[in-house]
Amino acid sequence: MKSPNHPPIETLSLTRVLYALSDPIRLGLVHSLATKGEQACGALNLAVAKSTASHHFRVLRESGVIQMRPEGTHFINSLRKEDLDQRFPGLLDAVLQAAKTETEIG
Amino acid sequence: MKSPNHPPIETLSLTRVLYALSDPIRLGLVHSLATKGEQACGALNLAVAKSTASHHFRVLRESGVIQMRPEGTHFINSLRKEDLDQRFPGLLDAVLQAAKTETEIG
DNA sequence: TCAATTGTTCTACAATTTACGAACAATTGA
């Protein structure tokens, strides 16, 4: 497994991050990574084809929201929380809190 | 001028709000409304056709980010800051702060 | 070695989004 490219912190674009988080599937992935910690792609059992899942992981990775670390036959995904907090303080926490609120309300 | 519809607070969708904010033109509008206060559409002199501007205002309005109040021949736009703060605490502030940061950095 | 596992890449397609010009609607002021 070849390690994919990750954009450096200073190149992260706010609109790109917001866009990455604006999809229900991707926001769900981020929420899951935030609450359960780092996980393999397969552990997040998505309701879409694996090529589609790969697409969403790519959007999240290229926007700087997550990082992917190769490990054996799969990838371990994790939030780039510290990077995001440094570049856009409070943003990730606010989004995660809002996501939590929304799932509670329905 | 007929007053346009605005979605009630409890129906605001997080992904929809994030999507509305993920466009550079719309984020610029929001930033402008946040710093300069309520303004007419024309006062925000956009670099796009007025039909395109109308589209962006509509996206912001239907996502619940802004409200539009008819006044004479034009509309006065303003952020639904209190509503957003109530539904998604800290989100708007974090986005606005991030937008400010990004314009400073470049 | 070789099959199983995991995820990417390529290709294609339907749906959505952004953009613009032209026509239209509402209001104001001369």
Next chain:
DNA sequence: TCAATTGTTCGTAAATTGTAGAACAATTGA
């Protein structure tokens, strides 16, 4: 009344996005 102002709506075109299947690549374990 009527022209000017302001913004919406409609129709359309170009670009982007989300989705999936098929083929491919890398790693592990039998």
